[in-house]
């Protein structure tokens with residue numbers, strides 16, 4: 001059962017490379033998956049496992065991306081779904097789930113306690129549990145290991161930057177790359193929610209923090225379910241943890257869209273922002289050939305682009321249009337631009 005997920009291309013980010021002072025920088029285009037994020041790979045494996053185990057349907061937790069994926073793949077398989085979604089998920093993420101017809105259950109709290117309790121309900125009601133973490137759904141996570149396996153054939157990367165919330169994606173990428181890979185795995189988290197990075201830096205004794213102040217959707221997990229596993233995978237690859245502010249993340253999201261033509265959601269841009277920060281602080285050598293996992297589409301979170309005035313409120317006549325073009329870049333010859 002598949003909707004065509006996987007086998008995403010790796011794209012050279014030449015302008016990013018130029019601006020941060022590296023010869024080459026790459027992004028793995030996971031936003032090209034059927035519902036716009038890498039979670040489709042996990043949903044495909046999860047639903048196939050549900051079918052194998054004759055589950056009556058599925059129940060899952062999500063900050064948005066996993067929910068869209070599960071709802072689409074559940075619909076394809078004809079399995080009913082119950083989605084416990086973070087109540088503060090971006091509106092576009094929630095709205096894009098509605099068409100698939102799963103039952104949406106907005107939750108005010110979705111921490112480890114709630115995930116454990118939903119796991120018990122899944123067993124009681126013979127539903128497949130879909131939480132995108134090894135702790136709850138190792139069969140499903142195996143679908144994301146293909147990201148690492150594909151990367152091995154897509155270039156000789158020295159570092160893989162992984163935007164990290166619960167830690168499962170990072171573990172899957174590391175497992176997919178395999179023990180013989182020499183690429184270092186870098187765990188990228190927002191400064192306002194960086195339990196795994198702080199644990200790797202030996203600032204805290206376990207990868208848990210009390211609260212999250214970051215607004216980067218998908219990465220707001222103060223108690224990551226796969227935190228220990230992710231930290232171990234980073235150490236084994238001789239990688240490190242790197243955190244950046246939400247503001248640096250948004251600046252990189254803007255750079256990627258205006259200079260590379262790639263509109264990804266903030267979580268994805270954060271991995272590239274961490275790369276830039278690591279070059280600046282001397283951690284990433286200029287000889288590096290890093291790749292960032294660009295996990296989800298920018299269309300999934302338009303909060304930064306929804307101003308009160310609609311962009312189509314003011315209309316132009318043909319005369320306005322001519323005047324506008326005469327005073328703009330379009331009036332400059334390409335060679336002098």
Ligand SMILES: Cc1ncc(COP(=O)(O)O)c(C=O)c1O
Nearest residue numbers: 164165166167168169218295296
């Ligand atoms: C777009 C995006 N990037 C990265 C992640 C992080 O994955 P993980 O929670 O497995 O660390 C998520 C998780 O929801 C996500 O939605």
